[in-house]
Structure formats: C-alpha cells, structure tokens
Amino acid sequence: MLTFLVRQAFSRPLRLAALASGVRQASALRAHPHATVRALGAACGEALQRRFGAEDARVVAGIEALRARASGSTERLRIDDYGAGAPDSTFTEAQMSAGRVVERTVGEACRASKKPTWAGLLWHLVREFQPERCVELGCCLGISACYQGHALRLNGARGRLWTLEGAPMLADVARRHIGEQGLQDRVEVVVGRFKDTLQGVLERNGPIDYAFIDGHHDEEATLRYFEQLLPHLAPRALLVFDDINWSDGMRRAWARLAADPRIQVSIDCGEVGVCAIDATIKDKLRVKIALA
C-alpha cells in the first residue's frame, strides 16, 4: 500500500514533466522551416494534448462507442495468425509463414486494437499530413482503420486506405465495422498474408503517401516490409511503425530505421515510431516525444 502511495505521489509530477517536455519538442517542430516537419510537430502536439476539433471529437466518440461494443462481444472467432506471437517467441520465418489457428472472442481480439492515445496520433497524422493513398498492415477488427478512414473522409480529398489482414474471420468483422461507420467506399480490407497481398496492393495503388505497419512484429519482417514499401512511396511519405519497443528485435528494427539515411525524420513516440521520407529535408532529424 505504501509503495502504491509513493508511486502515485511521484508518477503525476513525472507525467506532467514528460507532457511539458513533449509539448515543447512538438512546438519546436511546429516552428521548423520545412512544411513536412511542421505537420509532424502539429500532429504530435495535438495527440499529446488529446485535442480534437468539435466535429473530429464527435466522430472519434462514435468510433470509441464501436470499440466499447466490440470489447464486450462474446462472438467466437477462429483466427489464422501469421504474426510474431509474444515478445519472447522464437518462431522461425517458416513457422510464421505457415501460421497457426487460435480461438478468440471478438472482445479478446479487440485488445490488440490501438488504444485511443495511439489511434489519436494516427488521426492527427492523417489530418495534418493529408495523404491520399494509404496502406495499413494489420487490420484486426478495423478500429485503427476507422480512425484513419474517417480522418481521410474529413480531409475532404479522395483519400483511400487499403488495410491488410491475414485472418478471414477478423476481416469479416472489420468489414462490418467499416460498413457501420459508412466508410466502405474509402477503406478496403484485403485478406491474406502480407507476403501474398502487399506487393499487389502497392503495384495497383501506388505511389503510397502513408503506411501504418501494425502486424507481424518481427525484426526481419519489419525491415523487409520497409524495403518492400520504399520503391512504391510518393516523394513525400509517412511510415508509422507500431510496437517499436515490444521486443528486443523490434527495438533493433527501430534503431536501424531511425538511422537509415533514406528516412529524413524519425520520431520515437514510445510505443509508436513515425518516419518521414522527404528528400527536400536536408538535415536528418531524430526526435523523441513521449506520448504516453
């Protein structure tokens, strides 16, 4: 009990200090001479302060109501899982590629969806950066797809999202959710292993302005998806990597990405890493903004 009280007494001031430091760093990016960096600073700043315009807040509340319903659902699913398993799993490439079947309820599967803080970051990145052609690796129940899809809709342009999912039963529920949100014309769920679907999606729909990599959190696979995406990116593109601190392998993958000279800006937000590719940014920028 005493430990709990001491931890509580110290954690709030520490959280406030981290928030203030994050807001300062985001403001510095907002004042940068390059528009891409300014957009990233604005997105991080708004996400950090959980700020939404009135219409955006109303839409986000609707997606969160959908999440709350899904979280309570006992509908049973058989899930074909081609991911990396747990942070300490030692699956080989062949084992991940063969996949395994697991049984979960929709409510259990929903725990893998990005929580509001991180989904909020995706929202603000899409709103500030205004991409048109977007790809997501890892759809699950479509919660983050709804965030990004609605943000594209509110941008008012012709933005589209192709979201890839290996498990047909998850993809079916995601399509239902996307339909309920009225996003079926903007968000397409593509079913199959990333190794079978990604290349075709890129070839048919590139150049890609924005990609969110939120599945198959394996070091080599993550770096491979980066290499596969690269030739299909628009000259100005965002790549968002999830779970960059999930395992030793993912930490190594992020260290390689952040140091890669083909990436001009990298922002380590804690759980999520944001990268900008834009050769018109002359000085490489590496920043940490703790979002949670």
Ligand SMILES: C[S@@+](CC[C@H](N)C(=O)[O-])C[C@H]1O[C@@H](n2cnc3c(N)ncnc32)[C@H](O)[C@@H]1O
């Ligand atoms: C963390 S969940 C995605 C959550 C979703 N982005 C959200 O926030 O709502 C990752 C998803 O990627 C899928 N996945 C993982 N590895 C895959 C692979 N190699 N091919 C296809 N799908 C894969 C899993 O089935 C899982 O549904």
